[in-house]
Amino acid sequence: MNTLDSQNMDANDRRRLVSKKVCMIGAFSVGKSALVERFVRSIFSDRYLSTVGVKISKKNINLNGTDLTMVLWDMEGKDDFADVHMSYLRGAMGFFTVVDGTRKETLNMALHLRNLALETAGDIPHIVLINKSDLPDWEITDERLAELEASGIRVMKTSAKTGHAVEEAFLSLAEAMTKGQ
Amino acid sequence: MSDKALPAPPHTETEISTHDGDSDLRKLRELLFARETAQLQSLEKRLDNPVVHARDTSEVIAEALLLRAQKDDMLYIALEPLTEKLFKEALRKSPMDFVNALFPLMGPAIRQSVAETFHSMLESFHRTIELVFSWKSLRWRWEAMRTGTSFAEVVLLHTLVYRVDQIFFIHAETGLVLCHVYDEGVVIQDADMVSGMLTAIQNFARDSFAGGPESSLDSLRLGDLTILLERGSTAYLACAARGVVPPEFRERLRNTMAALQIKFSDELDSFSGEVEKFVSARGDLEDLLDVRYVDEDAPLPLWIKLMPVLILLLFIAGGGYFWHDRQQRYLAREAAQAYMEESLAQVGQEPGLLLIEIRQDSSGHWEVIYQKDPLARDPKPLLDAKGIDPKSYTLRVIPYVSYEADMVTQRVKNRITPPESVSMEFDKDGTLRLSGKASMGWILQARQEALALPGVEKVDTSGLADPRIEELKSMIALVEGTVVEFPLGKDIPVSEDVTKLARAMDTLVRIEKLAATMNVAVNLTIYGHADATGNDKRNYEISQERARTIAAMLYARGSSIPIALYGMGSEQSGGKDEVLPDFRESGARQAAARDDQSRRKVEFKVHIVQLPPDNSMLNILH
Numbered sequence: 001m002n003t004l005d006s007q008n009m010d011a012n013d014r015r016r017l018v019s020k021k022v023c024m025i026g027a028f029s030v031g032k033s034a035l036v037e038r039f040v041r042s043i044f045s046d047r048y049l050s051t052v053g054v055k056i057s058k059k060n061i062n063l064n065g066t067d068l069t070m071v072l073w074d075m076e077g078k079d080d081f082a083d084v085h086m087s088y089l090r091g092a093m094g095f096f097t098v099v100d101g102t103r104k105e106t107l108n109m110a111l112h113l114r115n116l117a118l119e120t121a122g123d124i125p126h127i128v129l130i131n132k133s134d135l136p137d138w139e140i141t142d143e144r145l146a147e148l149e150a151s152g153i154r155v156m157k158t159s160a161k162t163g164h165a166v167e168e169a170f171l172s173l174a175e176a177m178t179k180g181q
Numbered sequence: 182m183s184d185k186a187l188p189a190p191p192h193t194e195t196e197i198s199t200h201d202g203d204s205d206l207r208k209l210r211e212l213l214f215a216r217e218t219a220q221l222q223s224l225e226k227r228l229d230n231p232v233v234h235a236r237d238t239s240e241v242i243a244e245a246l247l248l249r250a251q252k253d254d255m256l257y258i259a260l261e262p263l264t265e266k267l268f269k270e271a272l273r274k275s276p277m278d279f280v281n282a283l284f285p286l287m288g289p290a291i292r293q294s295v296a297e298t299f300h301s302m303l304e305s306f307h308r309t310i311e312l313v314f315s316w317k318s319l320r321w322r323w324e325a326m327r328t329g330t331s332f333a334e335v336v337l338l339h340t341l342v343y344r345v346d347q348i349f350f351i352h353a354e355t356g357l358v359l360c361h362v363y364d365e366g367v368v369i370q371d372a373d374m375v376s377g378m379l380t381a382i383q384n385f386a387r388d389s390f391a392g393g394p395e396s397s398l399d400s401l402r403l404g405d406l407t408i409l410l411e412r413g414s415t416a417y418l419a420c421a422a423r424g425v426v427p428p429e430f431r432e433r434l435r436n437t438m439a440a441l442q443i444k445f446s447d448e449l450d451s452f453s454g455e456v457e458k459f460v461s462a463r464g465d466l467e468d469l470l471d472v473r474y475v476d477e478d479a480p481l482p483l484w485i486k487l488m489p490v491l492i493l494l495l496f497i498a499g500g501g502y503f504w505h506d507r508q509q510r511y512l513a514r515e516a517a518q519a520y521m522e523e524s525l526a527q528v529g530q531e532p533g534l535l536l537i538e539i540r541q542d543s544s545g546h547w548e549v550i551y552q553k554d555p556l557a558r559d560p561k562p563l564l565d566a567k568g569i570d571p572k573s574y575t576l577r578v579i580p581y582v583s584y585e586a587d588m589v590t591q592r593v594k595n596r597i598t599p600p601e602s603v604s605m606e607f608d609k610d611g612t613l614r615l616s617g618k619a620s621m622g623w624i625l626q627a628r629q630e631a632l633a634l635p636g637v638e639k640v641d642t643s644g645l646a647d648p649r650i651e652e653l654k655s656m657i658a659l660v661e662g663t664v665v666e667f668p669l670g671k672d673i674p675v676s677e678d679v680t681k682l683a684r685a686m687d688t689l690v691r692i693e694k695l696a697a698t699m700n701v702a703v704n705l706t707i708y709g710h711a712d713a714t715g716n717d718k719r720n721y722e723i724s725q726e727r728a729r730t731i732a733a734m735l736y737a738r739g740s741s742i743p744i745a746l747y748g749m750g751s752e753q754s755g756g757k758d759e760v761l762p763d764f765r766e767s768g769a770r771q772a773a774a775r776d777d778q779s780r781r782k783v784e785f786k787v788h789i790v791q792l793p794p795d796n797s798m799l800n801i802l803h
């Protein structure tokens with residue numbers, strides 16, 4: 001990680017360098033950490049710093065010639081998302097709201113949290129991830145998803161387990177965040 | 182103080198006072214009241230005379246004040262400005278009197294406050310010491326011992342070293358790193374992650390502790406790192422430093438932050454992740470990277486130079502007692518802790534005991550976990566013996582089987598119960614070496630049982646001898662050394678040899694019995710010999726007969742040893758002594774020439790036969 005960092009320092013002088021704070025929110029055990037781990041580890045490291053209620057990891061990607069550092073804030077939320085944690089959303093430039101596709105109630109929680117996040121961080125790019133798509137007992141119907149999309153919410157089905165659509169989701173958010181800069 | 186001129190007892194005078202103005206009356210009055218008039222005049226005079234008045238007032242003033250004070254607060258109100266003025270005036274005139282008067286009162290108070298100061302100073306030293314519990318601190322301890330100064334002083338001297346390792350320029354709201362510089366040779370964590378973490382911690386602190394969004398953390402401690410935080414309005418600097426950073430550095434940090442805040446005000450306000458815009462902050466940040474060693478050559482800042490003087494002054498003011506007391510207490514606490522740790526470790530060295538974990542909670546209570554072999558000594562009494570207060574720790578003992586040599590030896594001992602004549606040794610590689618004297622049966626059993634015990638890989642019994650083996654050997658030697666001679670042409674031994682023969686046969690019976698106790702069997706070969714006289718056929722016959730005679734005699738004595746008989750004819754040697762082959766050829770002729778009785782004889786050869794099943798015993802006798 002040191003080498004990577006010093007590369008960044010060198011790159012400072014030459015290339016376009018952008019950092020983005022991205023938050024993972026969602027009910028307990030929907031797979032937030034698993035998604036981060038899947039995405040981060042697929043390139044360089046599964047290391048993270050865990051501190052007061054948040055795990056911070058990062059991933060460098062190159063997006064159309066821009067070196068983008070995604071600093072991922074993974075909330076270690078419980079079912080009741082305490083106000084304290086909302087302060088982590090401050091300054092977020094994008095976020096994922098994660099839903100466990102096998103537990104309907106986590107979608108309601110996710111939508112609630114999404115509203116809170118938008119209030120706190122402003123109208124920033126975000127995607128709702130319906131995770132655990134590899135599991136059979138799916139509780140969220142496609143009609144419900146279509147409904148959400150119709151209301152302007154971006155939704156993607158992912159699986160942290162198989163890796164399905166994980167990379168796409170993160171890159172897609174990255175793109176949305178860098179658009180118009 | 183009544184006047185002696187006025188002794189008069191008071192009379193009734195009420196009705197008289199109304200008749201003034203009348204001269205007769207005056208006369209009458211003079212006549213009647215001369216005494217009273219004098220009295221009145223005296224009273225008047227007295228009232229007009231301030232000296233007398235004062236004298237009188239002084240008689241009652243204390244009581245009067247007391248009465249008034251009981252009644253209301255007017256007295257205080259009246260006196261207060263006066264007292265104050267008075268006091269000031271007195272203070273102005275002779276301040277030393279007040280100092281002298283007040284010192285007994287103020288002294289303890291001042292000492293108290295100095296003590297507080299020292300306390301917090303020492304606390305921070307101790308924290309430093311605890312954090313840097315390393316080679317360095319050991320060296321300091323050594324230095325303190327060597328120079329006879331107190332440890333805290335040495336630490337003070339050394340903690341004046343500081344080093345600024347890294348500076349992070351961080352966007353406050355997002356926690357993203359704008360610029361990061363670090364000293365060469367500093368092991369750095371990922372800057373983005375560290376910065377995210379710092380921001381999260383600050384958020385947490387802000388959210389969790391009272392104070393609202395305005396209050397912020399000044400510094401954090403992460404291990405031996407101090408992180409100084411300097412906030413601007415939209416960004417902040419985090420500076421990772423080791424040692425004690427002087428206040429003057431804080432000032433520089435503040436100035437740099439202010440400068441950066443101005444320099445990048447637009448970029449910071451509209452920040453959406455474009456960190457490349459902050460590259461030019463590097464120079465400013467690098468100026469802050471700073472290392473300062475306390476070095477005799479390097480000019481020390483004035484405040485450092487003054488430090489010893491300052492400390493000395495404080496020391497004197499504090500009466501010295503506190504420092505000493507504190508120091509002693511600290512050292513005592515530390516010594517107690519070290520003693521505990523050492524004792525625990527020592528007990529852990531006991532065979533079969535293994536110190537797994539020690540923990541000390543904030544109240545100083547210890548939690549201790551040992552692994553203990555069933556055969557090991559109980560750790561509790563061992564700790565008791567070291568004078569450790571049983572209430573100061575909670576002990577947990579987890580059973581396990583120790584492979585320590587001592588424990589394995591103990592385990593073997595318990596199982597095979599070696600006789601005193603046997604000594605045991607245990608090699609690191611798991612070989613149990615038994616030596617000394619023991620019975621064969623015991624050796625065999627011990628061998629098998631020892632091998633079954635945990636920790637025993639091999640059993641070496643080559644150092645063990647059954648004392649009976651020696652006995653057996655000497656008896657065999659006696660038998661085999663016995664040669665019984667025969668008269669010419671006879672199969673009855675010569676009479677001189679009968680005693681010898683009897684002894685040999687007795688010995689053989691004993692050999693047989695002893696062998697039976699040793700799990701071995703005995704075979705006997707009897708070689709009969711003839712001299713060279715006569716033909717070979719006869720010689721064979723007679724030699725065989727001689728052997729048979731002896732065998733029959735042996736059986737007659739109750740022996741049941743299997744016997745092989747060999748009639749050797751006139752051949753020279755018996756089974757055993759295959760000596761000098763060259764002599765054999767010429768032997769017959771020489772013997773013929775001498776008619777040697779010594780050639781008409783029987784000889785014995787005893788064979789010890791190992792009984793099955795234990796093959797390992799084959800070597801015991803040889």
Ligand SMILES: Nc1nc2c(ncn2[C@@H]2O[C@H](COP(=O)(O)OP(=O)(O)O)[C@@H](O)[C@H]2O)c(=O)[nH]1
Binds near residue numbers: 029030033098159161
């Ligand atoms: N089958 C399946 N299990 C998942 C998936 N994502 C997460 N999990 C499991 O769900 C549990 C909770 O995941 P975690 O990432 O800790 O949830 P978090 O509380 O949202 O961070 C873990 O046991 C994961 O292994 C997925 O896509 N498929």
Ligand SMILES: [Mg+2]
Binds near residue numbers: 032033074075076077
């Ligand atoms: Mg998690």
